[in-house]
Amino acid sequence: MSERFENWEYPEIIEGKPTKYHWIVQGVAGLKLGYKTDIGAFSYINAHEKVIIEDFVQLGSHCSVYSVSTIDGKKGKITLKKKCCVGSHSTIMPGITIGENSIVGAHSFVNKDIPDNVIAFGTPVKIIKKLEK
Secondary structure (H helix, E strand, O other): OOHHHOOOOOOOOOOOOOOOOOOEEEOHHHEEEOOOOEEOOOOEEEOOOOEEEOOOOEEOOOOEEEOEOOOOOOEOOEEEOOOOEEOOOOEEOOOOEEOOOOEEOOOOEEOOOEOOOEEEEOOOOEEEEEOOO
């Protein structure tokens, strides 16, 4: 990992208030944040139905992670598995899992599970390529 994570510490997360990195969580009790995660500024996480962000995950700036959708009433746990990366301005809908080592391109609408070791992007998201280990 890059040297910018050498002194990484878990951020203080207060309900509805920006962290020192300028991202916000609602439903803080439902958030499980892994080690050396990188969540971009101005991202929003709704963890009312549980959001698990595993170790070394990168979530770009301006992303939205919804465990509850106010549009269609869907609810469900979201899991971002170890070392996955989600590009800026992406939206992750309720009940989604993004697999280990997978990459989701910027501006993607993630409305289905993404398996381990793939590149996916688009609106709606599509799997584009498998990654070699």
